[in-house]
Amino acid sequence: MPHRVRLAEIIKALSRALDMTEGQPPGHCIGCCHIGTAIGHSLGLGETELRDLYYTLMLKDLGCTSNAARICQIYETDDIRFKRNFKLVDGSLAEVLRFLVRNTAAEAGPVRRAKRLLQAMKNGAENTVELIRTRCENGADIARQMRFSDDVAAGIRDLDEHFDGSGHPLGKVGETIHLFARIALLAQVVEVFFHEHGPQAAVDEIGRRRGTWFDPQVVDAFMKVAANTRFWQDLASPELEEIVLGSEPGHQAIMADEDYLDDIALGFARVIDAKSPYTSGHSSRVAAFTDLIAEQMGLTEARRRRLKRAALLHDIGKLGVSNSVLDKPGPLNQDEWQAMRRHAEFSEEILSHIAAFADIAAMGGAHHERLDGKGYPRGLKGAEINLDTRILSTADVFDALTADRPYRAALPVTEALTLLWRDAGLALDPACISALERGLQQQDQLRGFTFSGS
Template identity: 40%
Template structure:
């Protein structure tokens, strides 16, 4: 990609340049799915947290850092999904959501709350003796499972934010999300003011929305007060209570609120709303979320990157214009974002899937399209992501489209996805060699896979055989920016003004 195209601003169909807040607020719905949270959790936590930040007098720069920390507080959530599902033999999203309502200090000790949580969540569909055996294995396992999973989540989130150039305050806020005021939190047992302020605000905002969504605002405030000085910063609790009394805390954040008003309210707080993103910055964001997607399962590690490299090589071999290659590359990086909704008990299952489990799998392209379509400039990317399992003869899913309904970009993405998947091991099979992959793909040409795409794969097979190559697929190192703090405005990206 030339330097001029990497600096180009991406515009939506109505001529408006896309901003960081628009992209992150849209992609945050994928993080909500991964955590099993009610859709819009990250946006509601962002509104609540920003109101708290203003109430305690944070500077404009600190509010900017807080805004991105709140939207992305769960960006490391997929890193422990496989381990969570394996330990509990249960859907990771369900366990993660219920995990927010228990006292984590008690989980490692024999007490009623810990026993109730474990018994309710370990192997819930198995017979009683299987459940007891699984609980015994958990108890006998070396180390502290809770601490290790929280640490994995915190470290992964901070590393992805650092990759995105979000800055030390935002990274520290996300890393310290699970610390507690009394020093009994994780991962570093920080005490009181040792916990970064943004982490303390994020923790309160997360608690308030999680409890309000499940039990109502009164219960959320009562539990917050009970945990003041134990889990939460007493000053932040008082700030939340003051806003609650003024009826200034919950607008657009209670169950039943209009999601369009929620989105509008969050975007109105975007510290980068007057700054458009360059093409290379958008690629970096897509790459960061590709990391989130690939971390969901050890069997899909680097799948998004491998698919993207394959798609770019195929596109170039077929002579696509650079602007079309850009579209294919971004769609490939994010094509499986809907897969974050699929429990690891299904993704990592070695046995054949049931009919009900296939229904869940077949829904992920729909969710990919729904999430990406929330970004106005991603309308075409969203369509491609939604079609990446379609086949020319209509035998694909989820829409059963036929060849005449599928663009060349869609056909390229499908071929790249299949090639990359066959290069990777899965719970039910080993990875295939390039020669074996070609033999299998050839059986699907021309009725299911596009012949021109297959010919392009053959022409670049030597390069495809060593995928994945780059951290940001299809981009040379000299076009990958070092994103640094720019002040003013309070915005981390070296973006072009509107």
């Protein structure tokens, strides 16, 4: 049945996943929301505008995974560290050059590093436009899919434009940049500099960029807000999440039916899968295979729907893993493997903070467990792994085998099923494998292949 849930509570928790992939501490988007909505009030925005601004600020980084793999490729670096450090660059040529020297191929040999650095400098403008366009356009598209307004989408799309026209990807000038974006970019810089250097450093940085990066009118509104000691106390408070939730414009609790929650899950699945070219469409395919198995096993429609939602979000923790690990073409070393393993823990942690998704959090955390106890992160064994998780795990492994990976090409369906059966009773539940096989036989056009048995 439909149940009453506050949209802000869902988006607040999901924004923490965006913080991870941007290399920011948990609560970065929440802090930006506190800063930006205070500016909106100072500018005298109405309730409808304030509500849309509120969600723009929470979701400003919605497209952030879309350029992660490309950053690793261009700069041969850890994308999460790269993004975190870049937020402290003021945009001047000298600062950008220093940043590139410190963050391009830092672990490579001197010759390779010099070559990569020269390429990055030569193609710097072109690379920047490409990376920002991908991020902003994808973020805007996902916001619309999640039923947010065109104004929210426009605020996300214009986030990296600068008031003087020096921003990207379109070089928009002045008030051609959506107001929400003008506020969000300033709020982002304030939040980052506040946590790195304190209130005065944040104020000074905003003052330095007045009229270049930032709209003078928005800067002036911020300066009025910044004069209030309580504003900074709240920004530093461990209760900031509760403060921001309590200040949601209109305090509007919405009736979220199952269709709406599905749209949110689908939208965030796009965020997850955009992290790596090798996982493009993975979450949606795992959801389809999960439902195929569940249908064959006679599960109810309500349970199947819950399972599909779990499948769409099971890898949300990968937003906290660098693409230098996710896309590595060879074997992972011990540290890289530990980083990869943590994604299941991250998934459970993120989902457990969302009341509407708390019932699927355990599946997110356990989808790499094995029946023989050799899985991770907890080494669960046998009956400790419930049927729903066994179904999801089977679908996840099957899709991983039948899709391209950095270290191998996709396997034929029959070969993938042979490998699943080899692990039957050890890693995977034989009943789930059998259900998958029956489903594929009945729907041999799924994903465009013809099933010929194993």
